[in-house]
């Protein structure tokens with residue numbers, strides 16, 4: 001059934017129906033109940049379970065039940081958030097490119113990897129992931145990385161007849177292979193089942209969160225113990241003392257924090273995807289936010305990757321080739337057109353990429369530079385590509401050239417520095433001409449030929465380095481690749497955001513410098529380095545590169561890795577792009593490895609944290625913007641949550657300081673109602689805040705989530721004001737009801753006063769939610785309605801407040817009653833009080849910053 005031409009579409013469709021898609025078996029999903037159980041047995045939850053158990057022992061069943069309800073509600077909520085985040089991550093993974101080149105119906109076509117069937121003939125090139133188990137039909141310099149199957153990282157050479165296993169990566173050469181097993185039938189499927197339990201190492205964000213959990217839990221337990229002892233000393237019964245200490249512990253545990261962080265990251269990731277940036281793990285969103293240095297390549301990222309050969313230089317002189325982009329028509333001006341045609345034909349033979357004519361334009365199939373060679377040959381000779389070479393010596397970034405053997409001839413094209421030295425005679429003006437063309441921003445490719453002596457078979461297995469010697473130089477081709485139109489603006493924006501940018505390219509220094517100048521990337525003074533000249537010492541290298549606008553040309557993948565390490569050693573958070581087969585180590589080493597979705601290799605995508613679906617430099621900056629926004633959001637709702645904790649803890653502190661003479665304003669159940677009732681939705685809405693306009697107008701910050709600014713805001717400004725209002729309202733209602741210090745207030749009065757205190761905290765938090773939207777600007781300047789979700793969330797918060805106050809059963813359970821009208825009016829003041837304090841603090845900070853600068 002299989003022919004060298006591959007299957008027909010009908011055969012493939014039928015086989016696909018029979019065998020099913022070429023997908024690894026889905027990991028056996030963890031049952032929902034197990035996940036839910038996990039949410040109810042993590043550290044915070046265990047603390048609460050203990051509290052509930054102790055409450056039972058202490059004969060407080062109501063409290064125990066309430067705490068259990070809290071654990072369950074919180075667990076379900078966290079579970080829903082995690083599921084949503086995981087679905088979002090899975091959806092994003094589904095967007096990753098997964099096309100495979102096959103022969104079907106006698107034609108070369110692209111199909112989705114999942115559509116492969118046994119018998120398909122796939123075309124593989126260096127950088128590809130082998131899409132299914134295959135047997136090689138032909139192979140040239142074919143070497144695969146099988147480390148995912150065997151753990152062995154050295155590339156394994158393969159020849160025709162050898163198997164190439166699905167999931168491995170082709171790191172060198174090219175070939176054709178026939179699919180022998182797909183999906184669950186592949187070798188990888190068996191192994192994937194074994195390794196699916198592997199746990200990835202913790203990321204900086206998860207470490208930071210663990211730190212916060214440990215600190216807050218430690219604080220909660222410590223303070224609760226102090227309260228327990230204090231209340232015993234004051235003369236309370238152990239049962240009451242115990243009740244207080246549970247209240248304190250519960251008040252200090254930010255229950256909803258972790259799921260809110262996960263969801264916020266997932267939302268950030270989804271927004272990035274909306275702007276063509278795909279993160280491969282959620283935590284990368286946060287790391288992107290703290291990026292300080294971008295190392296970007298040139299072709300396709302800063303330029304359009306629409307190569308066009310505009311000049312051919314032969315010994316007879318330069319020939320200008322006209323024709324816009326890939327437009328079909330084009331002419332030639334200059335002498336020696338015949339010589340130029342010879343150069344073009346040789347370059348095309350040494351290329352695998354081709355151009356196809358569609359909708360009045362040439363479109364690249366494969367490498368755009370090689371497609372440009374095809375267009376050039378068509379323009380100069382009017383001929384289509386002829387017979388295929390019988391052997392290819394594919395491009396690699398060390399040789400920087402590519403050759404093909406056709407009949408008794410070897411045709412070679414590549415970087416002039418690597419082609420000219422292997423030519424027998426290089427006419428004087430050629431080297432000069434390379435510099436002249438490169439200085440105009442052209443990518444210069446040298447083209448050469450060698451006539452092989454004897455029968456071609458004798459050269460069948462001669463290594464590339466031996467074949468590519470003693471050549472005759474045919475000429476130079478100058479290719480133009482215009483910069484992306486908006487890249488200069490993006491670079492300006494990135495600069496405003498305090499990001500440093502370096503161009504790290506494999507191209508010629510003069511070409512790279514010219515493009516860098518065109519797009520305004522070069523710094524002053526201009527610094528253009530060559531890979532070979534980089535200092536040996538890593539510290540000196542770091543010091544040399546640690547500035548804006550450096551161009552490093554002719555770099556090898558190993559040098560890229562050194563650059564990433566050297567900049568990290570200087571304290572930078574480095575984003576590094578890469579698309580080649582050997583870029584994996586540099587991408588993994590960088591804090592953010594960035595791969596290309598359109599032009600990059602599967603190898604690079606596999607190693608990357610961020611995949612640019614449009615290959616555009618601007619997408620990196622947009623992703624950094626979103627990363628910063630997400631970090632700011634986590635900061636926002638952390639500020640919001642912790643402020644509430646201050647208001648929740650204060651009644652206990654005052655009660656303890658007064659030696660138990662001042663009644664307790666809030667009970668444990670009210671605190672739980674605040675934490676998981678009124679607070680959760682506004683916190684979520686803060687996590688969804690869109691990026692602020694000025695988020696890229698600030699320099700990058702590398703800071704802890706719980707930094708000094710947050711601690712001052714929470715514990716010195718917002719928290720104390722909210723707590724002061726709560727206690728003032730509580731005291732006022734008590735006093736209005738005739739209570740005086742030292743007395744035990746009558747139960748109804750205490751409940752009404754407690755209801756007023758509860759109301760004050762909820763309204764204070766309502767204002768706080770708006771205040772937390774910005775760390776510098778008061779909420780009225782942001783516009784009250786610019787985060788719609790927050791408006792809905794505070795409306796829901798008010799509804800929950802009303803339910804907690806006016807549904808008698810619930811109010812009694814919480815230990816409160818609706819406050820009297822005067823108490824209610826007073827509680828309303830909590831909102832403007834928080835806003836006022838926030839405004840004064842922000843203005844003072846602004847003034848301080850101004851006076852400092």
Ligand SMILES: Nc1ncnc2c1ncn2[C@@H]1O[C@H](COP(=O)(O)OP(=O)(O)OP(=O)(O)O)[C@@H](O)[C@H]1O
Pocket residue numbers: 297298299300367369370395397400401402413414415416443444445504505506507508
């Ligand atoms: N297919 C090819 N055939 C021959 N020579 C090539 C080919 N591709 C690239 N070269 C040569 O090798 C040099 C380095 O190319 P390489 O692809 O490694 O650079 P790069 O890092 O991807 O460049 P950029 O930063 O522009 O994306 C090029 O400047 C060119 O001279």
